[in-house]
Amino acid sequence: MPLRTEELLLNMGPQHPSTHGVLRLVVTLDGENITDVRPDIGYLHSSVEKMMEHRTYVQNVALTDRGMDYLIALNNEAAYCLAVEALAGVEVPERGRYLRVIFQELNRIASHLVWLGTWGIDLGATTLFLWCFRERERELDLFEQVTGGRLHHVYFRIGGVYADVPDGWAGACRDFLEYFLPHIDEYHQLLTQNPIFEARTRGVGVIGRREAVAMGASGPVARASGIAYDVRKAVPYEVYDRLGFDVPVQASGDCFARYLVRLEEMRQSVRIIRQALKDLPAGEFRARVPVAMKPPRGEVYVRTESPRGTLGMYVVSDGGESPYRVKIRAPSFSNLYALTEIMRGWKIADIIAILGSIDIVLSDVDR
Amino acid sequence: MSTGMPPAGTGVPAEPQPRRTQLGPLAQVVEVLDSLPGGGLILTTVESALNWGRASSLWPLTFGLACCAIEMMAAFASRFDLDRIGVIPRATPRQADLMIVAGRCSIKMAPIVRRLWEQMPEPRYVISMGSCATCGGPFFYDNYSILKGVDQVVPVDVYVPGCPPRPEALIEGILKLQERIKKEPFLRRQALAALDGRAGAR
Amino acid sequence: MSAAERVIRGAAALGTGLGLTFRTMLRRKVTVRYPVEKLPTSHRFHGLLSLPIDPETGKDRCIICFQCERICPDRCIHIEAEGKGKERQLSRFDIEMDKCCYCGLCVEVCPTEAIVFVPHYETSTYNRARLLYSHDDLNRAAPKEPIATGIVARRRP
Numbered sequence: 001m002p003l004r005t006e007e008l009l010l011n012m013g014p015q016h017p018s019t020h021g022v023l024r025l026v027v028t029l030d031g032e033n034i035t036d037v038r039p040d041i042g043y044l045h046s047s048v049e050k051m052m053e054h055r056t057y058v059q060n061v062a063l064t065d066r067g068m069d070y071l072i073a074l075n076n077e078a079a080y081c082l083a084v085e086a087l088a089g090v091e092v093p094e095r096g097r098y099l100r101v102i103f104q105e106l107n108r109i110a111s112h113l114v115w116l117g118t119w120g121i122d123l124g125a126t127t128l129f130l131w132c133f134r135e136r137e138r139e140l141d142l143f144e145q146v147t148g149g150r151l152h153h154v155y156f157r158i159g160g161v162y163a164d165v166p167d168g169w170a171g172a173c174r175d176f177l178e179y180f181l182p183h184i185d186e187y188h189q190l191l192t193q194n195p196i197f198e199a200r201t202r203g204v205g206v207i208g209r210r211e212a213v214a215m216g217a218s219g220p221v222a223r224a225s226g227i228a229y230d231v232r233k234a235v236p237y238e239v240y241d242r243l244g245f246d247v248p249v250q251a252s253g254d255c256f257a258r259y260l261v262r263l264e265e266m267r268q269s270v271r272i273i274r275q276a277l278k279d280l281p282a283g284e285f286r287a288r289v290p291v292a293m294k295p296p297r298g299e300v301y302v303r304t305e306s307p308r309g310t311l312g313m314y315v316v317s318d319g320g321e322s323p324y325r326v327k328i329r330a331p332s333f334s335n336l337y338a339l340t341e342i343m344r345g346w347k348i349a350d351i352i353a354i355l356g357s358i359d360i361v362l363s364d365v366d367r
Numbered sequence: 368m369s370t371g372m373p374p375a376g377t378g379v380p381a382e383p384q385p386r387r388t389q390l391g392p393l394a395q396v397v398e399v400l401d402s403l404p405g406g407g408l409i410l411t412t413v414e415s416a417l418n419w420g421r422a423s424s425l426w427p428l429t430f431g432l433a434c435c436a437i438e439m440m441a442a443f444a445s446r447f448d449l450d451r452i453g454v455i456p457r458a459t460p461r462q463a464d465l466m467i468v469a470g471r472c473s474i475k476m477a478p479i480v481r482r483l484w485e486q487m488p489e490p491r492y493v494i495s496m497g498s499c500a501t502c503g504g505p506f507f508y509d510n511y512s513i514l515k516g517v518d519q520v521v522p523v524d525v526y527v528p529g530c531p532p533r534p535e536a537l538i539e540g541i542l543k544l545q546e547r548i549k550k551e552p553f554l555r556r557q558a559l560a561a562l563d564g565r566a567g568a569r
Numbered sequence: 570m571s572a573a574e575r576v577i578r579g580a581a582a583l584g585t586g587l588g589l590t591f592r593t594m595l596r597r598k599v600t601v602r603y604p605v606e607k608l609p610t611s612h613r614f615h616g617l618l619s620l621p622i623d624p625e626t627g628k629d630r631c632i633i634c635f636q637c638e639r640i641c642p643d644r645c646i647h648i649e650a651e652g653k654g655k656e657r658q659l660s661r662f663d664i665e666m667d668k669c670c671y672c673g674l675c676v677e678v679c680p681t682e683a684i685v686f687v688p689h690y691e692t693s694t695y696n697r698a699r700l701l702y703s704h705d706d707l708n709r710a711a712p713k714e715p716i717a718t719g720i721v722a723r724r725r726p
Contacts, residue, residue: 055642058640058674059640059641059642059674060642061672062642062670062672062674063642065672066670127590131593134599137599141611144610144611144613144614145611145613146613147613148611148613148614148615148673148686149615149671152670152671152672154672154673154674162673162677163613166613186589189585189586189589190586190589193578193581193582193585193586194582194583194586195575195578195579195582195583291636291640291678
């Protein structure tokens with residue numbers, strides 16, 4: 001007599017220690033094999049796009065920190081400020097642009113550190129979490145000295161940055177980079193050779209090159225699948241065209257490749273910050289922009305490279321004090337879509353590894 | 368034990384009586400001990416010892432909603448290390464006695480927060496971390512999706528303001544909760560609740 | 570790869586990781602024992618908002634221009650004034666600290682630096698109503714409730 005088997009419907013989340021927020025995955029299981037995954041999003045929908053229509057252009061900078069991806073507050077601010085500057089035709093002074101680049105790259109390192117630490121916990125490497133946050137705290141001290149905030153900064157303004165860096169900050173930043181670089185090697189020593197880590201990530205959750213393009217994946221997820229696309233290289237904004245850096249690419253498209261790409265990105269960020277600190281020009285850091293600014297009627301779409309992928313900002317102005325419409329192209333949202341396709345066929349324990357390697361932030365998915 | 372209902376068939380509603388819940392064996396001992404001369408002293412000593420133990424091992428539910436969860440993680444990580452004051456994160460509400468609501472809670476998430484709170488064993492406490500959990504914060508006006516304060520669904524003991532609060536601020540909130548726990552009439556709780564006519568203490 | 574080779578490789582990787590962990594154990598500790606010792610905050614830290622008293626005039630420097638109230642993205646500053654001309658004075662200056670998002674826009678627009686951040690973050694409270702800071706509280710720039718010590722109080726030096 002054949003054994004009667006049934007498909008099992010399993011709810012993962014919204015409260016689950018490994019879903020990185022409030023994602024709910026409705027998983028259909030055949031034994032231990034995944035036959036279908038349907039993500040249920042919207043548990044953190046904060047209607048930030050609608051709120052932006054009710055606030056002035058200057059006030060919205062504070063909202064981009066919180067309403068969008070909270071780990072990369074400064075990258076969000078940069079995308080928004082770039083969009084409004086393009087709309088209003090504001091020219092940012094050189095020093096302001098360099099400072100923006102430095103802080104965006106610092107935030108990229110901070111974001112990748114959180115990703116590495118939490119993914120480490122998911123895969124059972126608790127040490128990594130403690131180490132990543134140790135480095136991150138030192139970095140947040142650097143942020144705090146300049147912006148006054150640890151996570152939410154409201155440092156970028158339309159037309160530049162809020163304040164200049166204090167005396168001696170550049171030296172402190174160089175010290176941090178000196179301190180931080182050897183730690184990337186330590187992460188490699190801990191994880192890259194580790195047989196357990198390799199078994200859980202190598203060859204798991206493969207996204208092919210074609211699939212990645214078809215599903216709109218971007219950022220490290222796409223670069224791990226062999227697509228050498230980086231907005232900083234393709235459509236340079238700020239001063240990225242003057243700084244030398246490489247775009248790390250891996251061909252295999254599995255979790256391990258995504259891990260390697262992100263570690264290498266941190267190294268490249270360090271390289272960018274060093275160059276920018278060296279070239280940092282003196283002078284003005286902020287253009288004069290009225291508080292009640294009214295950009296002319298029009299619309300603009302700006303792309304930036306956030307740590308999760310292509311972050312797009314579409315702003316429409318009707319000539320008033322607040323934007324007529326703001327639409328955010330969230331990188332996590334597209335990457336999450338790619339996730340549902342690649343999970344099919346894997347075991348249930350791999351969900352955690354794959355989900356963590358995509359690096360979604362639910363605030364970015366839901367907005 | 369009176370049920371508070373009128374006796375069947377009389378038609379005349381009985382005098383409303385305070386409902387007395389059945390006391391457990393522990394509460395009965397407490398009640399007897401409390402009535403004895405000098406019993407209060409013993410009770411208070413035992414109580415303070417118990418409360419010290421409870422306050423020193425607050426196990427929170429790791430329940431990250433939004434930005435404040437990152438600062439909560441930072442508080443658990445190496446620099447601030449909440450483990451040293453006995454705060455060990457638990458992943459399931461069944462083992463937790465403290466819920467740190469970190470971040471904004473959407474209306475879609477609100478029933479789940481309530482259910483998680485109900486799944487926690489008593490006595491349970493809630494810390495509302497950050498402006499958004501406290502009253503909606505930046506998402507108070509012009510917003511259709513965020514709950515205006517998590518205290519609309521769960522009772523909150525300590526509010527930690529900040530956007531997001533520093534890890535030190537969260538630790539300070541936990542210390543404040545410890546102070547409150549130390550003053551709680553933990554043993555007399557059940558007896559007091561029974562006398563009040565309220566079933567189940569809070 | 571043969572089984573023996575895998576075992577050797579695995580053991581070597583394990584040894585590398587554990588060696589690194591043990592070396593880290595001997596390094597300087599990074600943990601701050603918070604209530605007993607406190608980290609200094611930077612002077613730009615966005616802590617509590619306050620209207621400090623100017624020692625020369627004995628009053629705060631607010632000139633009732635309503636700029637902070639207008640720029641606040643959370644609309645958590647409430648200012649009311651009475652009187653006309655030179656007689657005009659504040660009758661209400663409240664900040665809802667529970668709604669505040671500590672963005673610093675009000676500090677930026679203030680023409681007289683009347684409203685500033687103080688590096689004070691220990692403001693947790695049992696009651697949400699206490700997070701409404703009135704004019705007096707803002708002048709005092711002090712928490713409404715005493716700072717907690719919890720069970721570590723006895724360890725305080």
